[in-house]
Amino acid sequence: MNSPAVSLSESLVQIVNSQNTLRLTNSRLRYRLKIVEDLLESVLLKECGQELVDLLRRLRDMCSPEGQAPEYPAQEVLKVVESLDLNEAITAARAFAMYFQLINIVEQRHEQEETSQSRINSLSGESQFPVGTFRWLFPELKRLNVPPRLIQSLVDNLDIQLVFTAHPTEIVRHTIRDKQRSIAKMLKQLDQLTVFNADEQDPIPTFVHSWEAESLQEQLAEEIRLWWRTDELNQAKPTVLDEADYTLHYFQEVLFDAIPILYDRLEFAMKDSFPALKPPQYNFCKFGSWVGSDRDGNPFVTPAVTWQTACYQRNLVLEKYIASIAKLSSLLSLSQNLSDVSEGILNSLSQDQVQMPEVYETNSIKFRQEPYRLKLAYIRQRLENTRDRNAQVRANGWQASEYMQSTKALEDCAYKSASEFLEELRLIQNSLQETDLTCKALQYLIRQVEVYGFHLAHLDIRQESGRHSDAIAEIADTLKILPSSYNHMNEAERVQWLVSELQSRRPMIPNHLSFSDKTNETVSTFRMVTKLQKEFSVDVCNTYVISMNHSVSDILEVLLLAKEAGLYDPATGTGTLSVVPLFETVDDLRRAPLVLQELFELPLYRCYLVSHQNLQEVMLGYSDSNKDSGFLSSNWEIYKAQKALQTTSQKYGVELRIFHGRGGSVGRGGGPTYEAILAQPGHSIDGRIKITEQGEVLASKYSLPEIALYNLETIATAVIQAGLLPTSSDTLPSWLDAMEDLSVRSREVYRDLIYEQPKLVDFFHQVTPIEEISQLQISSRPARRAGKRDLGSLRAIPWVFGWTQSRFLLPSWYGVGTALEEFLLENPEGHLTLLQFFYAKWPFFKTAISRVEMTLAKTDLQIAHHYVRELTEPGYEEVFDRLFTQISLEYQRTCNVVLHISGHKQLLDEDRDLQRSVQLRNGSIVPLGFIQASLIKRLRQHSSDTINLRSRYSKKELLRGALLTVxxxxxxxRNTG
Incomplete structure (x- = not known):
């Protein structure tokens, strides 16, 4: 192949500068892009030779710089792709994948820098405070004359919970993530040595210490070479405990230290605008996890695994505390001869000496006249004893009736709870304050203990409703408790019997379980939770989420199983487990308010809520409702459900917390969290929110400290803002009527394609890489709820994943265009004015349209059409062409009407940074899409194509190539499912 005259990096700059919408005016960003491209090219030259570099250049040059695939037939591109042998295709796919991930590192670094700079500028008064931050929010509240008492009331009850899940959307192997973090750190170091001139269009960097910069670039090249020689694919499915390890990394590396700083930012901003107000409690922002506790559809999450996960979390947080105490010991070197010490400290030292004489013998001389250091030595030993005891508890397992003798021996000199540890830290803090001293490190540690305790993150149990009813039915049938089968009862009969059984003090389930494996495990899960709460405190696990919740009986069944495990006391009507219904389908969302009303009508349940601060948590599912009804209808049904649930709760005097089950992609409720929170109806948040964070979202939001802090701050800002400055949509019924009209129309169009077209399932399985995706080793959880090849059993994540890979992104926009167009045609001038007003004034509508616009920009139906042509099996050509034509017409219709409403000339004109990022990637994804389609075609033809030369490759080799393109x-x- 003849080598073009320009390098990859020069080609990139030409592509960027050829498009007005892609002009990278920031010199640092342009330079960083050039640095990583040059580094990658140098590595590829060394590892693979000039021929590969020429191939990559040629493929990119063949594809349109507009970020779309060339019109079919793209014979020149196809000729090159089809001529590649498997090794060449794999190498090209790996090179493009590495390119994208290096670009991701650069952009994330740029985002972090912009966040930091905007904060610096704001504090120095050089620019307006960034919207969505505390420094913007409180002056805005003051400007709008929001009464301080209202602010104080909301802040006092501020309750933000972020729940990390193990949903399989993180495709990048964690070994690779480690290398990416290393590269990010080195790029940051290189930045610190770089000085730019003032010319933004042609940056000419100089280095403060050129030899250091040269050394760093050599290290970067070496790290990229090591990465290149590392397999991108997991060789085996991760275990549940592997997933726990991956997820807890973010706590260990970023979040543990971020929380005290987040509080500092909030406290400073409040005092600056409202000096008389008191800041919130330290634990206003807390974390939860489903990793190791979410058993819905995952047979590998057992009671033993959940127990192991809790022990693992406790070990991690104890190690962090031990390190913090060591740091405090180096700081608090105060001599008793030079600084007064409280009587409380001296008394506690006397007690410590009696309890732990060996610590006194070791440290009394070393820390003579240094009481704080001596006190910290006792604290450290207690923490180490607590950690060692935790290791033995973990080894014994949850079913151990008694702990080993050595465990009991540790108990006297270990902390029984985090509150005991906190009490000793506050004893030191009070003593310092009495002598007019503060210690920031101690203050930070106290805040961390307030949030993380000895459990780190609370574990939510989740299970599908059918598992509970099946278990109760089997138990009742086996023990002959009911005159007829529980499964044959109607809803009213079930509720009546469940309430009666909940009031009974006799046990229903025997100690020895002799039922089916599923029922035994269901009962054992509740018994394990009882032991968790006893061992770790109630904070470690006090929420039980019921997926596919349809009725009141679904909730009472869980309460009955909780009662049998000692988590509900029939004598007092109180319990330690919050039961959380999860409403997922559109039908369940519509039924949710009635379910709550019937539930609140039960005196038994109202009594139960008293032990939970009269607070009912309800989870709303975005993924399944979207798969069921389409994007616009799903979001509207969730919006309506929130309004109705809030009304119902207020009617019965019950506090409500909505748990938003959002995914990372738009098709599963994803998108910017700040805008999403503000788009919620009226007072549905009221200072409380719970949100899932999962998969690739964790890496994008929590890998770097400044980005993590910015994300946490924007969430907290949005929750406060939504509680104090709700939208006016509740007072305008005409808006709701118009939105209902649009929702119904879009749902009909979506369901007509997805559920009424008999060959749609075949279309999805053939023209997307869904079958290959299911073989990725990225999750311990199966891709399907059952082994059937139908939409009902397919989970929402692979549903979105498949459409995204082949560039349809269909779940995120299909049906929206027809709904809007038909609405506009009824009254072209009046309805256009109305929709443009919605876009300008209604956060819900603006957020929905903006998400659709973003996914339309990422959609490429030209490359999608290539998948259809290449992967359609014989006999399906005519029907698949009709389906594609239908999809294509809806895409064009949606683009046109969205641009008409937004007033934009091109998609994403309102967000030029996102527009640049999307289009920059789109251009280079095109050749990779051609390679993927080619490899999938070869793979699927493998068993029958015995004559073709490419059949010399095994199915395993071809699958590996296809998965690398995924x-x-x-x-x-920057998104999967």
Whole structure:
């Protein structure tokens, strides 16, 4: 192949500068992009030779710089792609994937820098405070004359919970993530040595210490070479405990230290605008996890695994506390001869000496006249004893009736709870304050203990409703408790019997379980939770989420199983487990308010809520409702459900917390969290919110400290803002009527394609890489709820994942265009004015349209059409062409009407940074899409194509090649499922 005259990096700059919408005016960003491209090219030259570099250049040059695939037939591109042998295709796919991930590192670094700079500028008065931050919020509240008492009331009850899940949307292997973090750190170091001139269009960097910069670039190249020689694919499915390890990394590396700083930012901003107000409690922002506790559809999450996960979390947080105490010991070197010490400290030292004489013998001389250091030595030993005891508890397992003797021996000199540890830290703090001293490190540690306790993150149990009813039915049938089968009862009969059984003090389930494996495990899960709460405190696990909740009996069944495990006391009507219904389908969302009303009508349940601060948590599912009804209808049904649930709760005097089950992609409720919170109806948040964070979202939001802090701050800002400055939509019924009209129309169009077209399932399985995706080793959880090849059993994540890979992104926009167009045609001038007013004034509508616009920009139906042509099996050509034509017409219709409403000339004109990022990636994803389609075609033809030369490759080799392209496209899209 003849080598073009320009390098990859020069080609990139030409592509960027050829588009007015892609002009990278920031010199640092342009330079960083050039640095990583040059580094990658140098590595590829060394590892693979000039021929590969020429191939990559040629493929990119063949594809349109507009970020779309060339019109079909793209014979020149196809000729090159089809001529590649498997090794060449794999190497090209890996190179493109690495390119995308390096670009992701650079952009994330740029985002972090912009966040930091905007904060610096704001504090120095050089610019307006960034919207969505505390420094913007409180002056805005003051400007709008929001009464301080209202602010104080909301802040006092501020309750933000972020729940990390193990949903399989993180495709990047964690070994690779480690290398990416290393590269990010080195790029940051290189930045610190770089000085730019003032010319933004042609940056000419100089280095403060050129030899250091040269050394760093050599290290970067070496790290990229090591990465290149590392397999991107997991060789085996991760275990549940592997997933726990991956997820807890974010706590260990970023979040543990971020929380005290978040509180500092909030306290400073409040005092600056409202000096008389008191800041919130330290634990206003807390974390939860489903990793190791979410058993819905995952047979590998057992009671033993959940127990192991809790022990693992406790060990991690104890190690962090031990390190913090060591740091405090170096700081608090105060001599008793030079600084007064409280009587409380001296008394506690006397007690410590009696309890732990060996610590006194070791440290009394070393810390003579240094009481704080001596006190910290006792604290450290107690923490180490607590950690060692935790290791033995973990080894014994949850079913151990008694702990080993050595465990009991540790108990006297270990902390029984985090509150005991906190009490000793406050004893030191009070003593310092009495002598007019403060210690920031001690203050930070106290805040961390307030939030993380000895459990780190609370574990939510989740299970599908059918498991509980099946278990109760089997138990009742086996023990002959009911005159007829529980399964044959209607809803009213079930509720009546469940209430009666909940009031009975006799046990229903025997100690020895002799039922089916599923029922035994269901009962054992509740018994394990009882032991968890006894061992770790109630805070570690006090929420039980019921997926596919349809009725009141679903909730009472869980309460009955909780009662049998000692988590509900029939004598007092109180319990330690919050039961959380999860409403997922559109029908369940519509039924949710009635379910709550019937539940609140039960005196038994109202009594039960008293032991939970009269607070009812309800979870709303975005993924399944979207899969069921389409994007616009799903979001509207969730919006309506929130309004109705809030009304119902207020009617019965019950506090409500909505738990938002959002995914990372738009098709599963994803998108910017700040805007999403503000788009919620009226007072549905009221200072409380709970949100899932999962998969690739964790890496994008919590890998770097400043980005993590910015994300946490924007969430907290949005919750306060939504509680004090709700939208006016509740007072305008005409808006709601118009939105209901649009929702109904879009749902009909979506369901007509997805559920009424008999060949749609075949279309999805053939023209997307869904079958290959299911073989990725990225999750311990199966891709399907059952082994059937139908939409009902397919989970929402692979549903979105498949459409994203082949560039349809259909779940995120299909049906919206027809709904809006038909609405506009009824009254072209009046309805257009109305929708443009919605877009300008109604956060819900603006957020929905903006998400659709973003996914339309990422959609590429030209490359999607290529998948259809290449992967359609014989006999399906005519029907698939009709389906594609239908999809294509809806896409064009949606683009046109969205641009008409927004007033934009091009998609994403309102967000030029996102527009640049999307289009920059789109251009290079195109050749990778051609390679993927080619490899999938070869793979699927493998068993029958015995004559073709390519059949010399095994099915395993071809699958590996296809899966590597899945990695690359996911990296380029910055999204999977």
């Amino acid at each position: 990695n690359g496209i996911a990296a380029g899209m």
